[in-house]
Amino acid sequence: MNIETSHIKKIYQEKTVLSLDGQFSDLLFESGKIHGIIGPNGSGKTTLMKIIAGLIAPSSGAVLYNGQPLCQDIFSEMTYSTHTPTLFSRSVYQNIAYPLKIRKQEKNAIDQTVSQLLEEFEIDDIKDQSARHLSGGESQKIALARALSFSPKALFLDEPTANIDPKSIQIIEAALQKRNREQGLTIIIITHNLSQAFRICNHLTFLDQGSCLFSDRPEKIMTTSHSTIDEFISFNRF
Amino acid sequence: MDYILNGFVEAFRLIFSFDPEIIQIVLLSLFVSFSATLYGTLIGVPLGIALGIHHFRGKKVVSRFLYTFMSFPPVIIGLFTALFLARSGPFGQFQLMYTPTAMIIAQTILVTPVIMGIVFNHASTSGYEVVQTGKTLGARRWDILILLVLELKAVIMIALVTGFGRAISEVGAVMIVGGNIRGFTRVMTTFIAMNNNMGQYSVSIAMGLILMSISFFTNSLLYHFILGDQNEYRD
Ligand SMILES: Nc1ncnc2c1ncn2[C@@H]1O[C@H](COP(=O)(O)OP(=O)(O)OP(=O)(O)O)[C@@H](O)[C@H]1O
Ligand SMILES: [Mg+2]
Numbered sequence: 001m002n003i004e005t006s007h008i009k010k011i012y013q014e015k016t017v018l019s020l021d022g023q024f025s026d027l028l029f030e031s032g033k034i035h036g037i038i039g040p041n042g043s044g045k046t047t048l049m050k051i052i053a054g055l056i057a058p059s060s061g062a063v064l065y066n067g068q069p070l071c072q073d074i075f076s077e078m079t080y081s082t083h084t085p086t087l088f089s090r091s092v093y094q095n096i097a098y099p100l101k102i103r104k105q106e107k108n109a110i111d112q113t114v115s116q117l118l119e120e121f122e123i124d125d126i127k128d129q130s131a132r133h134l135s136g137g138e139s140q141k142i143a144l145a146r147a148l149s150f151s152p153k154a155l156f157l158d159e160p161t162a163n164i165d166p167k168s169i170q171i172i173e174a175a176l177q178k179r180n181r182e183q184g185l186t187i188i189i190i191t192h193n194l195s196q197a198f199r200i201c202n203h204l205t206f207l208d209q210g211s212c213l214f215s216d217r218p219e220k221i222m223t224t225s226h227s228t229i230d231e232f233i234s235f236n237r238f
Numbered sequence: 239m240d241y242i243l244n245g246f247v248e249a250f251r252l253i254f255s256f257d258p259e260i261i262q263i264v265l266l267s268l269f270v271s272f273s274a275t276l277y278g279t280l281i282g283v284p285l286g287i288a289l290g291i292h293h294f295r296g297k298k299v300v301s302r303f304l305y306t307f308m309s310f311p312p313v314i315i316g317l318f319t320a321l322f323l324a325r326s327g328p329f330g331q332f333q334l335m336y337t338p339t340a341m342i343i344a345q346t347i348l349v350t351p352v353i354m355g356i357v358f359n360h361a362s363t364s365g366y367e368v369v370q371t372g373k374t375l376g377a378r379r380w381d382i383l384i385l386l387v388l389e390l391k392a393v394i395m396i397a398l399v400t401g402f403g404r405a406i407s408e409v410g411a412v413m414i415v416g417g418n419i420r421g422f423t424r425v426m427t428t429f430i431a432m433n434n435n436m437g438q439y440s441v442s443i444a445m446g447l448i449l450m451s452i453s454f455f456t457n458s459l460l461y462h463f464i465l466g467d468q469n470e471y472r473d
Binding site: 078 | 364367368370371373374375376377378381385388389
């Protein structure tokens with residue numbers, strides 16, 4: 001799914017937290033790619049992602065999905081997950097099955113899909129546990145499995161691997177890359193982990209204080225001569 | 239100090255004598271407060287959820303009003319209800335004053351804000367998250383409603399029991415609109431207040447013990463429900 005934003009602006013109580021204009025007034029998140037959004041705390045990444053995901057409305061500007069404005073059909077083909085997900089108070093299995101249940105899928109088909117995801121994310125052993133009493137990392141993996149269960153066309157992830165152990169990070173990245181490769185899933189991912197961004201992203205967007213400073217292929221960010229970006233990158237290298 | 243000990247001895251004798259008048263008073267109390275809680279739930283739960291999950295201008299003001307009403311003195315609510323139900327009041331023609339119906343009305347006004355406030359409070363925090371999450375997973379209107387009630391069911395139970403607890407234990411409202419008429423509108427709390435005034439401590443204590451047992455029982459049910467909640471999610 002191609003996603004284009006145009007002159008997006010978000011104002012909270014007279015405070016402008018996001019304002020895309022000038023050189024980067026229009027952003028294109030190309031279909032079938034993995035896009036990274038990076039930038040310091042409070043730069044507007046989550047705000048931009050929620051606007052793209054259709055969860056909050058921009059104060060001005062527009063988002064187009066394959067050239068169309070948002071409608072229920074497009075909305076139900078996209079999904080959004082964060083590092084602090086809300087799981088439903090039912091079993092892990094039932095959480096992952098939820099999107100399929102409301103889409104009225106057959107019990108056997110649901111069982112097959114959910115079992116595969118449980119195995120892929122290595123959470124098979126907790127499938128009958130209540131999703132209310134899990135570790136942060138477990139919750140994140142379940143939320144991601146739940147988001148992937150109904151094979152969305154676009155996936156928006158807000159720091160999905162924050163607080164995740166290295167092996168699980170690898171599982172998650174592999175799962176994302178697999179679906180991107182095999183199903184052409186369009187992914188937008190916010191991350192503070194620059195090496196992760198370079199590992200999996202085909203495109204990077206850099207936000208700072210509500211403005212976009214960079215939006216291009218990842219390797220090009222090394223050659224921009226913007227002091228904010230340079231500083232950001234130098235802190236990521238150790 | 240003897241009268242206290244004697245009061246308790248006499249109280250137990252009274253309880254196990256199964257006096258028909260006492261049984262009738264207990265049953266009426268339960269009926270009135272259960273009814274009020276039922277109506278309070280029917281009004282308060284949907285309204286609390288609806289107000290909670292939506293963002294709108296003036297939401298803060300609404301919540302402040304709600305929290306104020308949650309702790310409104312029962313006497314004031316009794317007085318307010320009486321003004322409307324009295325013979326010369328706007329609903330005087332229905333002749334509801336000094337009837338169990340009047341008591342149910344007053345207690346419904348009393349418990350609705352309690353139930354609504356508790357549900358509202360949780361719906362605006364965790365409920366909002368649930369709605370957002372449901373939406374991102376493709377849930378439509380009905381799916382979201384079902385999801386919300388399931389997610390908030392422990393909270394709804396807490397609201398219900400709290401509301402019932404407030405209703406069954408209040409004396410001000412039922413006294414004013416019911417009038418403590420023997421065999422007709424006399425309930426546990428008005429019975430206790432009256433007997434205490436007349437120095438009949440043992441019957442007061444007896445009824446007090448029954449009232450406490452009922453509170454204990456309903457709260458135990460609640461705790462059972464909340465604690466049972468953690469292990470019940472298996473397919
Ligand atoms: N609901 C809100 N009301 C008021 N201000 C908000 C709201 N949501 C976000 N903001 C403000 O908008 C700015 C951008 O927030 P946002 O969450 O988009 O940042 P971010 O880039 O995701 O930061 P982080 O890396 O810390 O997650 C912040 O200054 C924040 O205080
Ligand atoms: Mg953020």
